[in-house]
Amino acid sequence: MSHESTYVPGSAIERWLDKRLPIIRLGYDSFGDFPTPKNLNYWYTFGGILSVCLVIQIVTGIILAMHYTPHVDYAFESVEHIMRDVNYGDIMRYAHANGASMFFIAVYLHMFRGLYYGSYKDPREMLWIIGVVIFILMMATAFMGYVLPWGQMSYWGATVITSLFSAIPLIGDSLKTLLWGGYSVDNPTLNRFYALHYLLPFLIAGAVILHIWALHIPGNANPTGVEVKSKKDTLPFHPYYTVKDGFAIVVFFILFAAFLFYMPNSLGHPDNYIPANPLVTPEHIVPEWYFLPFYAMLRAIDFNFLFISSKLGGVIVMFSSLIILFFLPWLDRSKVRSHRYRSTAAKLWFVLFVADCVFLGWLGGQVAEQPFILFSQLATAFYFIYLLVILPLLGLMETPKELPKSISEDVLSNTKKKAAISATPEPVAQPAE
Amino acid sequence: MNTIIKTLITATAFFGLSVGIANAAGGETKELKHHHWTFAGITGAYDKESVQRGFQVYREVCSACHSLDYVAFRHLGQKGGPFYMEKCPEGFPSTQDCRQPIANPIIKALAAEYEIEDGPDDGGDMFMRPGLPADYMPGPYANVQQAAAANGGAIPPDFSLIAKARHHGPDYIYSLLTGYEDPPETITIAEGTYYNPYFPGDSTSLLKPEYVDDEGHVLEGVKVPYGGVLKMKAPLSDEIVDYADEETPETVEQYSEDVTNFLMWAAEPKLESRKRMGMISMIYLFIFAGIVYWSYKQIWSDVDH
Numbered sequence: 001m002s003h004e005s006t007y008v009p010g011s012a013i014e015r016w017l018d019k020r021l022p023i024i025r026l027g028y029d030s031f032g033d034f035p036t037p038k039n040l041n042y043w044y045t046f047g048g049i050l051s052v053c054l055v056i057q058i059v060t061g062i063i064l065a066m067h068y069t070p071h072v073d074y075a076f077e078s079v080e081h082i083m084r085d086v087n088y089g090d091i092m093r094y095a096h097a098n099g100a101s102m103f104f105i106a107v108y109l110h111m112f113r114g115l116y117y118g119s120y121k122d123p124r125e126m127l128w129i130i131g132v133v134i135f136i137l138m139m140a141t142a143f144m145g146y147v148l149p150w151g152q153m154s155y156w157g158a159t160v161i162t163s164l165f166s167a168i169p170l171i172g173d174s175l176k177t178l179l180w181g182g183y184s185v186d187n188p189t190l191n192r193f194y195a196l197h198y199l200l201p202f203l204i205a206g207a208v209i210l211h212i213w214a215l216h217i218p219g220n221a222n223p224t225g226v227e228v229k230s231k232k233d234t235l236p237f238h239p240y241y242t243v244k245d246g247f248a249i250v251v252f253f254i255l256f257a258a259f260l261f262y263m264p265n266s267l268g269h270p271d272n273y274i275p276a277n278p279l280v281t282p283e284h285i286v287p288e289w290y291f292l293p294f295y296a297m298l299r300a301i302d303f304n305f306l307f308i309s310s311k312l313g314g315v316i317v318m319f320s321s322l323i324i325l326f327f328l329p330w331l332d333r334s335k336v337r338s339h340r341y342r343s344t345a346a347k348l349w350f351v352l353f354v355a356d357c358v359f360l361g362w363l364g365g366q367v368a369e370q371p372f373i374l375f376s377q378l379a380t381a382f383y384f385i386y387l388l389v390i391l392p393l394l395g396l397m398e399t400p401k402e403l404p405k406s407i408s409e410d411v412l413s414n415t416k417k418k419a420a421i422s423a424t425p426e427p428v429a430q431p432a433e
Numbered sequence: 434m435n436t437i438i439k440t441l442i443t444a445t446a447f448f449g450l451s452v453g454i455a456n457a458a459g460g461e462t463k464e465l466k467h468h469h470w471t472f473a474g475i476t477g478a479y480d481k482e483s484v485q486r487g488f489q490v491y492r493e494v495c496s497a498c499h500s501l502d503y504v505a506f507r508h509l510g511q512k513g514g515p516f517y518m519e520k521c522p523e524g525f526p527s528t529q530d531c532r533q534p535i536a537n538p539i540i541k542a543l544a545a546e547y548e549i550e551d552g553p554d555d556g557g558d559m560f561m562r563p564g565l566p567a568d569y570m571p572g573p574y575a576n577v578q579q580a581a582a583a584n585g586g587a588i589p590p591d592f593s594l595i596a597k598a599r600h601h602g603p604d605y606i607y608s609l610l611t612g613y614e615d616p617p618e619t620i621t622i623a624e625g626t627y628y629n630p631y632f633p634g635d636s637t638s639l640l641k642p643e644y645v646d647d648e649g650h651v652l653e654g655v656k657v658p659y660g661g662v663l664k665m666k667a668p669l670s671d672e673i674v675d676y677a678d679e680e681t682p683e684t685v686e687q688y689s690e691d692v693t694n695f696l697m698w699a700a701e702p703k704l705e706s707r708k709r710m711g712m713i714s715m716i717y718l719f720i721f722a723g724i725v726y727w728s729y730k731q732i733w734s735d736v737d738h
């Protein structure tokens with residue numbers, strides 16, 4: 001760890017343990033007095049929220065697994081058995097299904113936070129890279145989980161997405177057969193997806209440990225992007241951030257509970273309440289909402305390019321949109337980390353990029369017809385142009401605003417400003433128009 | 434911040450525009466009737482009497498074609514179900530707990546009215562016996578082939594989840610059942626099919642030849658009717674089911690409302706306990722959030738931030 005350990009074992013048993021396995025010391029150093037910048041805002045609470053999401057998925061998932069049957073003839077029925085006959089089974093299942101959505105809401109906000117504050121910049125590149133690995137593992141896990149209830153969307157979603165692999169030259173068809181465990185999506189597919197769906201969350205948990213390790217080497221970044229200079233800039237993680245993260249987690253739970261208890265099916269597709277039927281194709285095959293931006297990019301490529309078929313092109317573009325995130329630390333050439341001290345142009349382009357991602361998500365839910373295809377092509381192009389061209393160029397061209405000397409200086413000047421504002425008399429209430 | 438707001442406004446306008454374009458395409462269904470459902474909202478609960486009547490409608494009409502595979506008789510008598518009993522009626526031994534579906538006299542009597550196949554017996558033969566609360570409701574057909582053969586090739590969908598398996602399920606079912614009408618002048622429909630403006634489909638292909646040109650394009654000024662055709666004849670008509678209670682009207686609207694309530698219950702039998710739990714959780718979370726926020730303010734009060 002990057003700071004001196006200040007742990008003092010309090011009892012004989014702790015001293016005994018500390019010599020043999022300093023695990024309490026590890027916990028204390030990482031989450032007890034870990035020096036944390038004192039200016040972290042609520043955007044920095046999503047890390048804690050995401051850890052809670054992972055735990056919820058694993059706990060509800062294991063309970064579901066006790067009652068679920070991974071067989072094409074029984075999977076749908078076993079989920080209905082969970083919903084109707086298992087005590088609190090409906091709550092467990094809805095918590096798991098909506099929990100996946102909450103997980104993605106949190107991860108997207110967490111990532112946009114990273115983008116805005118330049119959290120991936122030197123020396124936090126590894127931290128960001130591990131984050132992207134976690135994100136990709138989450139997508140794989142959620143995709144395979146959605147297949148398990150073996151409804152119409154499960155089956156057809158699995159068919160559409162796994163078929164994409166056949167577009168890969170040379171090995172594509174073998175890869176697809178390997179994924180399927182046969183020549184179509186069938187019982188072997190369901191079984192291997194179940195095995196992997198059970199495994200991957202634990203890989204994610206492992207990656208989360210690495211992620212936190214990589215965080216604790218340089219310590220947290222912060223909204224100013226100025227590194228911690230002295231002890232005055234930091235606070236011990238506990239109790240300051242345990243309570244702030246704790247508050248954010250409770251608020252997040254309120255959102256979660258609203259979906260779980262009052263609209264548990266609003267984020268799902270009604271067709272998944274129809275048992276899988278290989279003979280009937282649903283009118284529109286749409287993935288879960290959190291995949292829609294990538295689905296839009298996949299379908300945007302409806303033309304062949306040289307020797308690349310439109311299908312392969314779509315696959316390349318979709319996977320590139322994820323791979324490119326690994327290189328973000330080197331694509332962003334800005335001299336300062338945080339957008340707070342960057343030009344208005346940089347801020348504006350950032351807002352456009354976020355809007356573009358949301359727009360892609362909306363497009364992913366539309367039918368593959370004009371004008372949506374054209375919009376998808378434009379939005380996809382912008383996604384890549386922003387990351388590959390605009391972001392590097394902005395960094396080279398702009399003159400950032402002056403950075404505060406330290407975190408404490410910034411905090412103090414803000415407090416003064418606030419004090420000045422509250423000192424001015426309250427504005428007189430205006431009559432309503 | 435201003436720039437963000439402006440961007441959002443532009444983006445919203447852009448969305449609005451594209452939605453407009455999307456709606457110009459054909460194959461639309463009529464806007465659903467928005468019914469008020471007692472199970473909607475955060476304190477929603479089933480109207481038990483309506484669900485009971487809906488079960489009667491299902492049993493006397495729909496069950497001739499539609500199965501209810503995931504619903505057992507006992508489900509009807511569990512908490513939140515239409516025949517749940519707080520306590521046994523007069524004259525039952527005090528040891529009997531009618532809150533238990535297997536001890537509920539209505540459920541026992543109801544199940545016994547059905548003949549269920551069981552076996553094999555000691556001689557190796559299957560046999561029929563009266564139903565028990567634990568039995569699942571027997572469906573009308575032996576297999577899907579038989580179901581299709583009896584319905585002109587269409588398979589009547591199972592009813593266990595139908596209310597969740599359609600967009601806006603309850604409003605859709607209600608609209609469909611009350612929405613049958615004579616086919617519009619402009620289309621011809623095949624025998625054994627029935628027009629319904631709420632049923633998803635594209636009636637362009639049904640337009641009479643005089644309304645389309647040689648290439649199959651719809652002529653200028655011709656409106657493609659809403660909805661499409663399905664292979665279920667309007668199943669309900671006034672007075673088709675005799676309600677025991679004299680007050681309740683015996684109309685298609687009333688039957689449709691009742692059967693929709695029943696179908697929603699069948700799809701979501703634990704809705705009431707879920708919403709009750711939601712209320713408790715929400716109250717708890719709001720209080721807890723307040724306490725944690727207060728602690729946060731306290732703990733941070735000595736920090737400049």
Ligand code: HEM
Nearest residue numbers: 057058061062064065068093097100142145146148149201
């Ligand atoms: C990263 C964590 C996880 C994510 C994002 C995730 C996501 C999902 C999703 C989206 C579904 C489909 C839900 C539905 O529509 O019904 C699902 C189903 C399922 N998951 Fe997970 N899951 C995770 C972890 C786990 C774990 C650790 C287990 C077991 C140990 C598990 C067991 C199951 C089972 C048995 C189902 C089928 C039941 C059902 O469909 O509701 N999951 N998962």
